[in-house]
Every structure is written in structure tokens, then in C-alpha cells.
Amino acid sequence: KQEVTQIPAALSVPEGENLVLNCSFTDSAIYNLQWFRQDPGKGLTSLLLIQSSQREQTSGRLNASLDKSSGRSTLYIAASQPGDSATYLCAVFLDAGNMLTFGGGTRLMVKP
């Protein structure tokens, strides 16, 4: 069974800092990996999706990388802002199935 782990569980940084969020998964036979943002009490907003054949995706200040062989993905946030404060979740689809498995999330606080 696929297991997805996110480290750290919580992170507090000063505004302007570049930061990296980590996601690891146990089964490397994935179809894709998706990063989401969730604000308190709200739904999930898709940030980036990386197909299994891709190595990275970029959107604005966000860059996500994927290393299937080692079972890892990272989300890089450049020049962090207080508005980036939220919980960030990664989720993977396995090749062989249609179930989506989520990590526990990283709760990020960016202080002004």
C-alpha cells in the first residue's frame, strides 16, 4: 500500500526566505504527483501537477521536482510572503490504480 510522508509537519519562516517542502512515497510506480494548498477551513487548491515522465514543474514562485526512483518530491517556494501561509499537501496516483493517496501536509507560517 502506498504511503506518503511530508516533512516537516510544520514550518515557520521570516518573510522573504526561500524554502523547501518535502514529500516522500513508498511505491515509485506512480502515475502523477500533485501539490495542493489548503487554507484553514477551506478546500484544496491545486498548485502543481507532475506526471511520472516529468522531472519538474514551475508556476510563478513555485517549483516542484520529482525523483521517482528515490520516491521523493520537493516543493520550492521562492521569496516567501505572509500570503503563502497555509497547509501544503502532496498526493500521488499509483500507476496501477485509481486511488489518490495524500501526505499529512506541512503547515507553513510566513512571518512579516
Add this chain to the structure above:
Amino acid sequence: EAQVTQNPRYLITVTGKKLTVTCSQNMNHEYMSWYRQDPGLGLRQIYYSMNVEVTDKGDVPEGYKVSRKEKRNFPLILESPSPNQTSLYFCASSGLGEGKTQYFGPGTRLLVL
């Protein structure tokens, strides 16, 4: 506007009283699914559907039913709710031709007394 809608957004009910949470998407997506989110347990998949009349269990299907009679709708049914089903529920959809990018609804907060 492309979106996934859920109703109701908030619901308080009592043990054993059947309820249905509706989910609808306007993107002609084949894939739809339901999740529950609980503190310390994260998001877990309840059921998913690959297309009309095709549904399958996720990680935590016990106590839930679903149906997919139309492509746009995927209701979640709790036939006899219990307090351990108190949770935040999300519906999501994706088009199989879009690399399975998931689009989430706003969530339904359920309290079972």
C-alpha cells in the same frame, strides 16, 4: 466557471438519520471521488468513480454509499450516520485526459450527534 459544488456546506444531524451530500461538477470529468479529512489522520479516500455506473471503494468506505447515475453528479450517502463520521468531507473530480489533475469542492462539514 469551471467548478465542483457540494451541498450542504454545513450539516448537523443525529445518529441514524439518513443523509445525502451532493456533489456536482461542470467540467465533463470522468473521474469523481469523495474524501474525508480528520485531524491527525489527514485526507483519506472514501469512494471513487471512473465513469457513470462505475464506482469502487477507497481506503475508508465503511458506512458510506455512493452512486453515479449521471456523469456530473456523485452523491455521498450515509444511511445510518454515527458520531465517528463527524468530519470534513471533500468531493473532487478530474478529467482522465488532463493527467488526472484533481479539482476539489469547497467541503462539507458534518457533525453527527
